[in-house]
Amino acid sequence: MSLLEVDDIEVRYGAIRALKGVSFNVEEGEVVALLGANGAGKTTTQKTVSGMMTPALGQIRFDGERIDGVPAHTLIHRGICHVPEGRRVFPRMSVAENLDMGAFRFKRPDLHVLARVFEMFPRLKERETQLAGTLSGGEQQMLAIGRALMGKPRLLLLDEPSMGLAPLIVKQIFDIVREINASGVTVLIVEQNAAQALGLANRGYVLETGEVVLSGSGQELLADDRVRAAYLGEEIATS
Amino acid sequence: MRNSGLFNDHVKRLLGCLAGGVVLALMVGNQEGVQRDFGYAFRAAIFSPRLVVFLGFGLALFVAITYWSRISPYFVRPGARPLAAGAAAVVASYGLLHWTDSNQVTGGKLGALSSAVSGTDGISSFTRTFFGSVVPGTPWLLLVVVVALGVVSLVLRLPVLAWLAAGLGLLVGVWGYIAQSAVSDYLKTADHSTGAQVAILGYAAIASGCFVIARSQTDQADTVGFIERVFGWRPGFPLAVLGTAVGLVALLTATWFSPADRNPHLSGMTNLFSGEGLSAISSAYLSWLVWVIFVVALALAFAATYLSRQAFSWASIVIGLGAVVLTLTTMHEFSSIGGKSGFDGANGPWQNIGAGPWMLCGAFTMFAGAGWIALRQGRRVDPAAPTVVAKAGSNLNQVLIIVVLAGALFYPPTATQFWQTVIVAEIGIYVLLAIGLNVVVGWAGLLDLGFIAFYAIGSYTTAYLTGTLPIKPPDWLHLTPLAAIPFAIVICLLAGLALGAPTLRLRGDYLAIVTLGFGEIIRIVAVNADKVTNGPKGAFGIPQPVIHLGPIHIQWGQSALQFWYLLLVLIGVTVLLFNRLEHSRLGRAWAAIREDEVAAQATGINTTRVKLLAFAIGASTSGVAGVFFASQIGYINPDNFLLNNSILVVAYVVFGGMGSLPGAIAGAATLTWLPEFLKDQVPAEDRQMWIGAVILLMMIFRPAGLIPAKRRAAELSGFDGVKSAETVAVPAGEGM
Ligand SMILES: Nc1ncnc2c1ncn2[C@@H]1O[C@H](COP(=O)(O)OP(=O)(O)OP(=O)(O)O)[C@@H](O)[C@H]1O
Ligand SMILES: [Mg+2]
Numbered sequence: 001m002s003l004l005e006v007d008d009i010e011v012r013y014g015a016i017r018a019l020k021g022v023s024f025n026v027e028e029g030e031v032v033a034l035l036g037a038n039g040a041g042k043t044t045t046q047k048t049v050s051g052m053m054t055p056a057l058g059q060i061r062f063d064g065e066r067i068d069g070v071p072a073h074t075l076i077h078r079g080i081c082h083v084p085e086g087r088r089v090f091p092r093m094s095v096a097e098n099l100d101m102g103a104f105r106f107k108r109p110d111l112h113v114l115a116r117v118f119e120m121f122p123r124l125k126e127r128e129t130q131l132a133g134t135l136s137g138g139e140q141q142m143l144a145i146g147r148a149l150m151g152k153p154r155l156l157l158l159d160e161p162s163m164g165l166a167p168l169i170v171k172q173i174f175d176i177v178r179e180i181n182a183s184g185v186t187v188l189i190v191e192q193n194a195a196q197a198l199g200l201a202n203r204g205y206v207l208e209t210g211e212v213v214l215s216g217s218g219q220e221l222l223a224d225d226r227v228r229a230a231y232l233g234e235e236i237a238t239s
Numbered sequence: 240m241r242n243s244g245l246f247n248d249h250v251k252r253l254l255g256c257l258a259g260g261v262v263l264a265l266m267v268g269n270q271e272g273v274q275r276d277f278g279y280a281f282r283a284a285i286f287s288p289r290l291v292v293f294l295g296f297g298l299a300l301f302v303a304i305t306y307w308s309r310i311s312p313y314f315v316r317p318g319a320r321p322l323a324a325g326a327a328a329v330v331a332s333y334g335l336l337h338w339t340d341s342n343q344v345t346g347g348k349l350g351a352l353s354s355a356v357s358g359t360d361g362i363s364s365f366t367r368t369f370f371g372s373v374v375p376g377t378p379w380l381l382l383v384v385v386v387a388l389g390v391v392s393l394v395l396r397l398p399v400l401a402w403l404a405a406g407l408g409l410l411v412g413v414w415g416y417i418a419q420s421a422v423s424d425y426l427k428t429a430d431h432s433t434g435a436q437v438a439i440l441g442y443a444a445i446a447s448g449c450f451v452i453a454r455s456q457t458d459q460a461d462t463v464g465f466i467e468r469v470f471g472w473r474p475g476f477p478l479a480v481l482g483t484a485v486g487l488v489a490l491l492t493a494t495w496f497s498p499a500d501r502n503p504h505l506s507g508m509t510n511l512f513s514g515e516g517l518s519a520i521s522s523a524y525l526s527w528l529v530w531v532i533f534v535v536a537l538a539l540a541f542a543a544t545y546l547s548r549q550a551f552s553w554a555s556i557v558i559g560l561g562a563v564v565l566t567l568t569t570m571h572e573f574s575s576i577g578g579k580s581g582f583d584g585a586n587g588p589w590q591n592i593g594a595g596p597w598m599l600c601g602a603f604t605m606f607a608g609a610g611w612i613a614l615r616q617g618r619r620v621d622p623a624a625p626t627v628v629a630k631a632g633s634n635l636n637q638v639l640i641i642v643v644l645a646g647a648l649f650y651p652p653t654a655t656q657f658w659q660t661v662i663v664a665e666i667g668i669y670v671l672l673a674i675g676l677n678v679v680v681g682w683a684g685l686l687d688l689g690f691i692a693f694y695a696i697g698s699y700t701t702a703y704l705t706g707t708l709p710i711k712p713p714d715w716l717h718l719t720p721l722a723a724i725p726f727a728i729v730i731c732l733l734a735g736l737a738l739g740a741p742t743l744r745l746r747g748d749y750l751a752i753v754t755l756g757f758g759e760i761i762r763i764v765a766v767n768a769d770k771v772t773n774g775p776k777g778a779f780g781i782p783q784p785v786i787h788l789g790p791i792h793i794q795w796g797q798s799a800l801q802f803w804y805l806l807l808v809l810i811g812v813t814v815l816l817f818n819r820l821e822h823s824r825l826g827r828a829w830a831a832i833r834e835d836e837v838a839a840q841a842t843g844i845n846t847t848r849v850k851l852l853a854f855a856i857g858a859s860t861s862g863v864a865g866v867f868f869a870s871q872i873g874y875i876n877p878d879n880f881l882l883n884n885s886i887l888v889v890a891y892v893v894f895g896g897m898g899s900l901p902g903a904i905a906g907a908a909t910l911t912w913l914p915e916f917l918k919d920q921v922p923a924e925d926r927q928m929w930i931g932a933v934i935l936l937m938m939i940f941r942p943a944g945l946i947p948a949k950r951r952a953a954e955l956s957g958f959d960g961v962k963s964a965e966t967v968a969v970p971a972g973e974g975m
Contacts, residue, residue, distance in 0.1 A: 017332070072840050073845040076843035090839075093831075093834065100827075100840075101827065104824070104843050105842075
């Protein structure tokens with residue numbers, strides 16, 4: 001049994017069908033990447049998994065139990081933590097307060113987890129009292145990830161963690177995702193940065209206008225011509 | 240391109256500013272044209288003295304715009320701002336405020352009093368000289384001299400002049416204060432005028448500014464650091480100092496009992512009541528005991544704050560509170576005797592009491608408060624405890640809390656009838672409403688323009704439950720107003736949910752419009768459903784609160800003061816609860832959804848429930864205010880609940896500082912106080928202009944509000960992460 005099974009879900013925004021029957025699964029301990037062009041429906045997929053949206057059709061199972069339609073604030077108690085697209089830290093709260101909010105589902109934050117987060121992101125420790133809105137983009141992304149970790153996730157949903165970051169920081173972030181995964185957290189990551197993401201992921205799915213058009217292991221996808229053409233900007237030798 | 244000749248840029252700007260002043264003067268003046276004489280208003284405006292004031296404003300604006308870059312480096316020097324603020328306060332005192340309430344002096348302002356006093360022989364020449372019997376306009380001349388000395392010393396960095404200015408300022412302030420109290424002793428009327436007090440405070444500010452100028456030679460004042468040093472030095476110490484000052488005024492110069500023609504100070508009390516059957520303890524109190532207690536309480540407060548020993552703190556608290564009780568019982572006793580003797584038509588206790596004993600109660604409260612702060616602070620410094628940031632800041636807050644509490648408890652009895660009514664019916668009620676709305680607007684970030692609807696619902700609920708509406712409650716539900724409070728809370732909670740549930744998906748402007756509509760719907764229903772609400776006539780004869788609990792019988796209604804203390808309890812309970820709430824899980828959840836709703840959802844906050852709770856909790860506060868209002872005023876009608884009132888409450892919250900509990904209180908108190916205060920100070924048609932000016936100044940100098948919430952202040956100090964309307968309105972560095 002997979003940790004997360006998404007079974008033919010359809011999600012609509014009013015009349016727009018953003019997902020038209022998407023299926024995939026994530027095994028415990030894996031890193032799975034979702035790729036796709038802008039507007040393909042990656043964010044929508046993640047939002048549906050984390051409970052911010054409800055599928056019109058289809059099922060989602062987590063640990064074998066149906067979770068489609070269960071709201072986000074309930075799902076978080078089962079260990080599904082979401083780092084939404086565009087970082088979304090609380091700008092007028094300090095770094096420490098942001099991390100505190102991440103542990104909102106608990107009575108009080110777990111200090112061991114906090115120590116782990118600071119160990120992972122020493123920069124956040126230095127800036128504990130600084131307002132999150134004044135952090136740099138990279139620091140904000142670290143904070144967003146740290147905040148999600150404070151919720152002690154079993155399944156971590158990352159939506160474009162490398163968006164707008166310098167290559168060096170991107171590498172750091174991916175290293176940290178690897179580290180998080182190594183500590184036993186399953187990761188479902190959405191990325192434009194296909195080379196990095198597939199290098200990290202066990203498996204990947206490619207979405208196109210609301211449908212899964214391609215899937216396979218990270219290496220397979222990296223080798224696939226269509227992926228290379230679309231995401232790595234390589235010319236395909238026309239056969 | 241620079242124009243040559245007469246019309247260069249400076250002249251143009253000057254003319255523009257002056258013209259602006261004239262236009263404003265025309266607009267502010269009486270707008271009613273007389274039939275067939277449409278020029279009437281114009282002439283009235285042009286020939287009224289007000290024009291000079293406006294031309295002055297225009298000139299000041301011109302100077303500010305043109306020379307600001309040259310003035311501002313001096314303005315940020317240490318001491319400049321206290322000097323300016325003090326000078327402004329003294330000018331306001333001399334120009335606007337009353338210096339006496341006696342109707343022997345028309346208008347009661349400094350000018351009128353001066354001309355009356357200089358020609359009166361029965362007053363000492365010391366006093367008359369201040370009021371200008373030797374040199375006309377002495378107070379103004381002295382002010383100009385002191386301020387000029389201060390400014391010169393600031394600009395040229397001459398410490399000697401600064402010392403001179405500080406000393407002279409203090410002398411002039413004290414002289415004015417003594418002169419005014421000599422005059423009011425001479426006039427023998429109970430005096431509630433504020434001019435002399437404001438003037439002495441202004442001079443104190445000037446003197447402290449000059450003191451700083453003399454001592455400090457840096458270019459940039461570190462105001463925040465200075466305040467933190469002062470309040471962080473010995474927690475509670477400033478409170479002990481303030482208590483000493485207030486106590487000395489109470490013991491030495493304040494009136495203790497004020498029936499007609501007599502205004503004895505403490506020293507005259509023994510004489511007045513000798514042989515009237517005062518109990519031993521009270522007569523001891525009035526003759527010497529009070530001094531002993533004062534000195535002991537004062538010494539304990541200083542010892543507690545300076546040495547930071549728990550034993551002293553506890554002793555200070557106990558002695559301080561005990562002294563308050565003793566003072567109150569003494570007051571009760573001597574005023575009862577005064578009432579029996581029928582002084583000035585009095586027929587019971589608590590009448591004709593002067594400001595003195597009340598001020599003394601305030602001073603004792605401050606001593607107790609100083610002990611309390613020392614105690615708390617002493618505990619906090621426990622090295623094992625996790626570090627708490629902003630210790631000095633929270634200590635300042637505690638000082639403010641004590642001062643406000645002492646003021647709220649002991650100031651209103653010394654106010655005039657008029658002010659007592661204002662304090663209850665305007666200030667108190669709107670403070671409660673603002674506290675409620677702050678939850679919705681400030682904490683949860685939901686703009687609600689129909690807030691007054693819940694106030695209406697609370698009021699009408701009270702009217703129903705007390706049986707004054709056309710539809711009557713069943714007998715078992717026929718309640719007194721106080722018993723109606725829980726019902727009003729529940730009904731307003733439900734109404735809050737009813738408004739919240741369908742509107743939750745709306746944000747910002749859209750939510751504002753829907754809530755505005757809700758407010759109007761409630762009012763229009765109240766107007767039209769005359770079978771239920773009695774329509775536009777409203778409900779009459781809503782009974783006043785009573786308590787019959789075993790041996791305790793309290794019937795409200797004799798005076799505004801009684802209502803004030805009831806209201807104070809309601810406000811106090813609300814503030815305590817909401818203070819807890821702000822730092823609770825719910826409070827944090829509100830902060831989170833206000834900051835970023837998606838992120839809040841991602842951290843597991845049930846945004847729907849949290850927003851609904853904001854509506855419901857805000858609404859129920861408003862409901863409590865409604866119950867109080869209905870039972871205090873006795874009749875309600877739909878006109879009490881206009882859209883205007885909703886907007887005013889929003890304005891109070893914004894003015895005070897959105898999302899800050901003390902801010903909401905301060906904002907509502909200031910903006911309800913100001914119009915009433917201006918009533919006797921400026922011509923009626925100018926009142927709105929002065930209010931507008933105050934709001935404008937506020938928005939320029941403190942765009943985040945009087946007492947901003949931590950987060951909003953951060954936002955407005957302009958970081959790039961958040962671009963709110965305010966940051967755009969006040970570009971960094973543009974504010975003066
Ligand atoms: N709130 C909304 N209302 C209407 N349509 C929406 C909404 N959110 C997303 N959509 C549409 O759904 C489709 C999928 O959007 P989604 O945000 O999931 O794309 P994405 O794959 O994450 O794209 P990107 O890589 O640009 O982030 C798009 O066509 C988008 O326009
Ligand atoms: Mg996306």
